[in-house]
Amino acid sequence: MSFADRARIIIRSGKGGDGHVSFRREKYVPDGGPDGGDGGKGGDIIFEVDGRVNTLTEYRHKRKFQAENGEEGGKKNRHGKSGSDLVLKVPEGTVIKDAATEKVITDMSGENNRVVLLEGGRGGLGNQHFATSRMQAPKYAKPGGEAIELEVILELKVIADVGLIGFPNVGKSTFLSRVTNAEPKIANYHFTTLSPNLGVVDLSDGGFVIADIPGLIEGASEGMGLGHEFLRHIERTKVLLHVVDGASAEGRDPVEDIRAINNELMKYDKELMKKPQIVAVNKLDLIPDESERKKVLDTLKDAFKDEPYSFYGISAVTGENVKEVLFAVKNILDKLPKEKIIYESEFDIKDLKKDEIPYTIEIDDGVYVVEGPKIEKMLGYTNLESEKGFLFFQKFIKEQGIQDQLKKMGIEEGDTVRMYGLEFEYYE
Numbered sequence: 001m002s003f004a005d006r007a008r009i010i011i012r013s014g015k016g017g018d019g020h021v022s023f024r025r026e027k028y029v030p031d032g033g034p035d036g037g038d039g040g041k042g043g044d045i046i047f048e049v050d051g052r053v054n055t056l057t058e059y060r061h062k063r064k065f066q067a068e069n070g071e072e073g074g075k076k077n078r079h080g081k082s083g084s085d086l087v088l089k090v091p092e093g094t095v096i097k098d099a100a101t102e103k104v105i106t107d108m109s110g111e112n113n114r115v116v117l118l119e120g121g122r123g124g125l126g127n128q129h130f131a132t133s134r135m136q137a138p139k140y141a142k143p144g145g146e147a148i149e150l151e152v153i154l155e156l157k158v159i160a161d162v163g164l165i166g167f168p169n170v171g172k173s174t175f176l177s178r179v180t181n182a183e184p185k186i187a188n189y190h191f192t193t194l195s196p197n198l199g200v201v202d203l204s205d206g207g208f209v210i211a212d213i214p215g216l217i218e219g220a221s222e223g224m225g226l227g228h229e230f231l232r233h234i235e236r237t238k239v240l241l242h243v244v245d246g247a248s249a250e251g252r253d254p255v256e257d258i259r260a261i262n263n264e265l266m267k268y269d270k271e272l273m274k275k276p277q278i279v280a281v282n283k284l285d286l287i288p289d290e291s292e293r294k295k296v297l298d299t300l301k302d303a304f305k306d307e308p309y310s311f312y313g314i315s316a317v318t319g320e321n322v323k324e325v326l327f328a329v330k331n332i333l334d335k336l337p338k339e340k341i342i343y344e345s346e347f348d349i350k351d352l353k354k355d356e357i358p359y360t361i362e363i364d365d366g367v368y369v370v371e372g373p374k375i376e377k378m379l380g381y382t383n384l385e386s387e388k389g390f391l392f393f394q395k396f397i398k399e400q401g402i403q404d405q406l407k408k409m410g411i412e413e414g415d416t417v418r419m420y421g422l423e424f425e426y427y428e
Helices: 172-179 227-234 254-268 270-274 290-303 322-335 373-381 387-399 402-408
Strands: 006-012 045-049 064-066 086-090 094-098 104-108 114-118 149-156 162-165 197-203 206-212 239-245 277-282 310-313 360-364 367-371 416-419 422-425
Touching (some): 045 094, 064 086, 114 149, 162 172, 172 197, 172 206, 172 322, 227 254, 239 322, 254 270, 254 277, 254 290, 277 290, 310 322, 360 402, 387 402
Parallel strands (some): 367 416
Antiparallel strands (some): 094 104, 197 206, 416 422
């Protein structure tokens, strides 16, 4: 069984359908006008939180996810069909990162439960849009907008108030099953807990969410065992409930265990050490002698007298002192800020859009085709019929470096330049 709380996938929105070039062909209209329809919009990639999903398993078996492309426009002004969106369901708490930079794109938490991550390309305009008084039969239509492809990392960081930490087999699962409605699978072997078990603790004056997080071994901060998965889930919790084996039932030393786990926390992220920590010294039912129990607790308190930890001797099996621990946790939570930890976005998807390229120049059968969003926008508000408008247009071409680029590409006087349905002869 693999631990499915991290996946690396490629997502791709749909390409916009191309605009169509066609002309009316009617019996008594020999020279019908342009009637090419627009292309359909490409489908979006949408991420959505689904309460019935609690792992990222689905994204470990499939690598690439693609929305549908938009259809090309047709004759008689027929609009191409838009491509279907692709909705990807994820558990709450999934952080989506750009794989190349590991920067956070969005955090599917709190009210952020539906995000259009990649927009589909816009549909291209048919040739009917490019008719002017000068050019009544444009043989040009706009291509559809490009699809956007991105490799992302999905990371599930559990949203719980309290993180239950400790080495394997110290009794965390037993503790969780006693205090919550969770039903963890409990067995006596290492790495029993392969995915976080979430449970709700109900107390008379309110409750909280507690997560039994995968068992930890030394070297976890370097990714050994299930280390990184364990540490990732701890980041959102507000209080750490550290369970140790007070009876040393498996020959473990509780003092060394606390040091080892806190050392891993610090190596992974020093901020984790700022979280309040309560230590539940478990399995005291295996130490019937009261003086021996006291000795165990005194040893722990003395070893960590410089740390702000609270120690409680408990038995998860019999329930001894368990309620006292829960009330201590609730008391700390009540004093902390109520808002959940949400990861801020560090990556702007807009940076990926190919439309942001200032312009492109291609040679098509001897014609220099110049395109780009700035050019298209400029043509939209410039009246080339007027002298003032045409002078503005010439200045724009020069300032944008288009004229210099045309020269580099070998344009000569009298050659044809095409810009979105507008064709003219080039002269210096």
